[in-house]
Amino acid sequence: MKNLLRSFLLLIFGTITMAEDVDLFEASNRVVFEFNQALDENFFEPIARTYKESIPKTMQNRVSDFSSNLNDIYTLGNEILQFKLFDSVSTFGRILVNSTIGLVGLFDVASDIGLEKTNEDFGQTMAVWGVSSGPYVVLPVLGPSTMRDSTGTYVDITENIDVTKELNTTEEVALLLAQAVDTRVKLLPVTVLLKNSDDVYIATRSSYLQKRQFDIFDGNPPIENDDF
Template identity: 45%
Template sequence: MRASFKRGVMGVVWVALTVLSTGCATGPNANPKDPLEPMNRKVASFNDALDDNVLKPAAIGYRDYTPQPVQTGVSNFFRNLSDVWSTANNGLQLKGRETAESLMRVVVNTVFGIYGIFDVATPIGLERHPEDLGQTLGYWGVPSGPYVVLPLFGPSTVRDTSVLPVELSADFVTKHDVVAERNVASVTRLVDKRASLLQTTDLLSGAAIDKYSFTRDSYLQYRRNQVYDGNPPDDETLPDPSAEPAMPSAK
């Protein structure tokens, strides 16, 4: 089953990259950040339907009927797993202090926080420094490329999509050998993440705006801020997120 799941995910990524590589343009008025907007809107509509009918109801039930201490423990556990890869990516970006703090967070929370269920590191001053492989590539000057919406995975870019197979192959949850436990962990992580976004998506749904455009622009700005650690260059310096960025400085 795990092999089938991975093949399915790789298939989604491969189809997305293949379509992107054909250079489908939407005409002279196409947004340079989003040349595949017609296709992306269709995928976004599919994702919205899946969310409205499956993910959001599950997240609401989880939020309303699961005790808050349990929800906190679940979120802490999965954040601890992600801190492992944040440690590696901070190291790849040559961020010495962030690498050391991330590593210490993992050690402290795993040992004293019972595998991360309790966040012991934050109260003692060990901050989180989330980093992923897409951010690492961006740090070393790899351009983001066009915006793309992936089935199930949602907003992305060509750069972030290209590293998805690597991140999935190294994911602790999907690599777990016990099928039943792996499935429960995968679903729990997905529902917990969706529950954390309920308030934000409710506000977005109630606003009189184009949800697709707002999501796209917010995501691209968010990822750009992540790559530059919250200090992106001025728009005059980098007018297009798909253009080659200047090298961010290490903290």
């Protein structure tokens, strides 16, 4: 109940912060973007490449599958909030199968038996509830977002803390780092494409907003939508 109340308060905040200009804060966004780029090029990307080249693929898959199983927990909650009953039943089945037969999510058995993975976050949930995206923003370390998705990210992080609260500090940090590295490895191909663009900032912004539109409309975005 406490988390649901917090979510509704953040929904109100997200509604208040709506704006028509897609990149109202471009000047400050570019400053944060440059900071993130430097941090990524000197820290995150080298670690991701070393991980990909040095760690056996089998072990990488276990980390990826475990992270995916945790993500299914957050997805389930958001599917329920979006009244996607069929998807929520399928996701619940994935969690049940992968958490038992899949050894606490280390193996994605659910996909092998036809339980398709979906991804829903609180930013998508707010979009379904009718909250406008608001202006584009770049968050320190976390990267591209919007005012709505920033609020959603806060809720998602809070829920993540609630799910992993049984872990001690060392285990929680290790899990967070493993998830971060796994995510960064998956983004390596995108990094190459973006670096070849004339303006990496604009290319990143465009890619993010298009992907979010794709995600929110479950792969069938309208031809025109002034919100994005």
